[in-house]
Structure formats: C-alpha cells, structure tokens
Amino acid sequence: MEADFNRRARQGDDEAAEALVRQHQEAVFRLAYLITGDAHEAEDVAQEAFIAALKALDRFDTERPLRPWLLRITANTARNRRRAVGRYVNALRRLVWVNPEQSSTAEAETSQKWESQALWDAVRRLNDADQEVIYLRYFMDLSINETAEVLKVEPGTVKSRLSRALGRLRGVVAKDFPVLYEGREA
C-alpha cells in the first residue's frame, strides 16, 4: 500500500504525494519540534523536509519503509536549521514558556505532563547524538531496528548509544532535576 503511494508520488501524482505527507506529518512534525523546541520552526522544518523528500523520492527504494528515511531528512533539516538560526532565541523562549493547560487539568495528569516536560528539558542538555537516539527510541517510540534505520547504523550500535545516552541523562537528572530522580537512591 505505502509502496504503491510512494511509486505514484514519484511519478508526479499530487494526490498520492499529499496522502503520503498526511500519513507521516505527525511523526515528522513531532521530531522537528523535539529538535527545534519551537512549534512554528517545527512546522517550517516539516514542510521543508517533505518538499526535499518528495523531490528526492526517485532516489528512494520504494519497497523500503518510508518513515525512517523521512525522519532522517527531518532530523538533518532541523539540526541544520537550529544551528543556523534561532538556537539561543528558542532556548530563551522555552525557559519562559508556561504550560497553559496546567491550571485546568487533573493533578495527576498535570504532574505527568510536568515530568515529561522536565525530562525533555533534561534531554536537551545532552549532545546532539544522545538527544537524537533518545528522541527516536523513546519519544517517537521507534523500535531498535527503525531507530537504526534512521541513524544508518547497526541495531547493536543503537543499543550501545542508548545505554550511554541514558547514563548521561541520568547524570543530568540527578544533578539538575532532582525531583525527577526521587526514589532512585532508596
């Protein structure tokens, strides 16, 4: 089914191209958001990534799953964009960002959201490679094999990178986000 859409899209079928974008836009936007930290920036990145992907579709093996390839283009586009402009502006924006839903949600849900947000803040203290493997595996919920496909490495390499990244994340959390770390030392 997906292979058929991909084939039609690369032959210039606009409907197939749009269906393909709709199918993957949530994953692409979310990864772009995690990397850039800004919804508007993420929307631009997602658009740019899809335009690039649709143009490069004739070089893609349509029998392979599209999502890892799309996510790779997205990660590269987002990373380059973040380096080029707005890195520090976005960091500042995030610092003053207040979750508008906090006052109206149930306490447990609010607490969970706060912890997820704090986890993201902690992940963003890591280097780019650590961030990426954590985003793909845990935030985007990709399998080890899919993560390996996006990063163009072996599954074993993903496991070892994850292990190291989680270790470094634990260090950041222990030092700067002790509330997230509660209960660990018991």
Add this chain to the structure above:
Amino acid sequence: MSEMNDHPNGTPNDQGQNQEESWEMRVQENARQFAYPPTPDVAARVRIQRLQRRPTVVYRRLAQVAAAILIVLIAMMAVPEIRAAVFEILRIGSVRIFQTAPTASLTPQPSQTARPTPVPLPTPLQSVLDLPGETTLENARATVNFEIRYPPSLGEPERVFLQQMEDWQVVLMWERDGAPISLHIMPSATFQAKFFPRDPVTTRVNSSPAYWFDEPHLFMFWLPNGDEIQRDITDNVLLWELGDLTYRIESSLDLEAAQTLAEEIVLEDK
C-alpha cells in the same frame, strides 16, 4: 513518575541491571506522555508550495533581490567614503559585484568623525572553514532541490556545508597540498554581494561568461532571519553560471587550473 521496580534481594550486578532497566522504563514512560503541540496541516502547506512554487518563488525572489540591493545601496551610501567610491555594478548569476575604488573599506573602521547613519555590524567569518551547517553529501542531496555537481577529478568532497539563505547554498570542500579548494553552488535567484576594487578579469567556463577575482575582497550574504554574513576573501575566486545555478571556486589555484576544474562540471544531456 512511576514507582521503581528495584529488586533489593538480588546481587549487586542484578541490582545495577535492574536499576538501568527501571531507569529506561521511567524515561520511556515519561517520553510517551510528552505533550506535543497540535500537528499543523503540513500537507496543505506542502501542496500549496508544490502547486505555486515556480511563479511564486520567482516573483518573491525578485522582490527579495530588489530589496536586498536597496539595503546594500542604502548602507553603502550612508558611509561617505564608500558613497564616493562605488561606481558600477556588475552581475553574474546570484552575485552582484559592487565595484569600489581601491581605497574604500567596507569593514567598519575607527573614525575621527561621526557617521551620519550607523551601519549595522555584520557577522564576520574569517574562513570557509568557519561556515555553519556542516553536513553530509547525502543529506545535502536530500535537502536541496538542485543537482549537486562537482569536478570528478577532485573525487568525493571531504567536507560539505549547507546554508539556508532564501534558498539553500551548498559548499563542498577538498584539501589539496594543504590548501582548501571550495566549490560554492547556489541558485541564481538568490542574492549575494561582492565588493571588488577593480574590474574582475572577464573569462569563460566552457561557453559561459565567467569572472576571475585575484585580489582580496569582501563577500556578503544574508540568512533568512536577516543576519548579514561577511567574509574577507583572500583566495582567488572563479565565478560563473551554469543552468539555474551560480558556481564559485575559491582556492589558491591560478586561473587556468581553476578553469580546468570548472569545465569538468557540465549539465547532462537531456
């Protein structure tokens, strides 16, 4: 955060492994709960861009180019010594060449007399190696919407940079005998400015007109957020246009050697 699942009765190794697994589960659980902003209708934006790309982009870029030329001229005219010195504009592809008298300096200098209008300070880059956006050739190819061609005799580029101006610029780099050779490829509809103290040498690359710059000069381009990037070019530059793209080879090569490399880049027969 969920409760820990440590096993207090296990061996120290077991406990360490359990702690790692438990930590991974906590990360996974929190990551899954992460509250993303609502996903926008990217498909609609992509559809509109694909449908309207050609005419819209061309007109938008023309407007941007006109605006950028105006900004450069206004900035230059605000500085008396430059105002007197600039006297001609040449153009090849995306690069506008502002010809200045040899004594004119565009780099802000300490001055005894106040200037009537403050000129915004650009971001200076000392070298091609300071360029932002280093990436891989594969990613560059997947990102830009033009074919990335380079002289086959140089082999695969050793370093690749992608810079987003109003469109992407690709910079490919090689090192030969300890000196960098860089090839800059950009759509001709973008805008860059070069300030050169005299007439550049007029030459050809295959059948296309080309310019040769063999004196230090100033080069400027703009990022999408309006930031101006300045580079003092000390190497020689061969500039030419092929199809819809503008190419620059920046190196310590002489004209003949640079031309030989440039002529290896050809459009494929349709």
